[in-house]
Amino acid sequence: MHLSLRSTVSLLVMLATGLAVTVMSSTPAGAASGYERCPEGYLCxxxxxxxxxxxxxxxxxxxxxxVVSNLHNLGWxxxxxxxxxxxxIGFSGYRHVGYAGDYFVMPSGGVGNMNPxxxxNDEISSIWSYR
Incomplete structure (x- = not known):
């Protein structure tokens, strides 16, 4: 995976502040699929x-x-x-970077598509947690 200098710096800053965001890709044969891939204790x-x-x-x-103030830096x-x-805990997905604009609530225990x-769909640019 090739990262730009900006992405690399953003990743280093997140790691230095204790942020442990993990990107997962395709599912191996026989493994869980769909929502079941999300481990207990995480928002996916x-x-x-x-x-x-x-x-x-x-x-x-x-x-x-x-939390991530700019998902674009992660390619997301x-x-x-x-x-x-x-x-x-619950999370909110914001339409703009820096937790700005309208937000979509993802409550604890919640699961689903962004909106029928x-x-x-394809509108969230930052994610914040709430308790």
Whole structure:
């Protein structure tokens, strides 16, 4: 995987601040598929509907949680189509970087497509956690 200098710097900053966002790609044969790929204790966002395609996972608990002010730096801005929140806290996906604009709530225990009317499909640019 080739990263631009900006992406590399963003990744280093996230690692230095304790952010442990993980990007997962295709599923090996016999492994879980769809939403089932999301491990307990994480919010997972998927690039396709119904938990399909590659996904990004964020740890979420009461002692620490992960946020990303600019998903574009990770190659995930305006790319999310579904989610599964298996953490104990809620997350909000914002339309713009820096947690700006309208937001889509992904509550603890929530799972689904961004919106049946496609209002939120491929629209999220930052993610924030709430308790």
């Amino acid at each position: 966002v998927f690039e396709h509907e119904d938990g399909g395609g590659s996904y990004l996972k964020f740890r979420g608990d009461y002692s620490s949680s992960e 801005g305006d790319r999310i189509s579904s989610y599964s929140n298996r953490s104990v 009317m496609d209002v939120w």
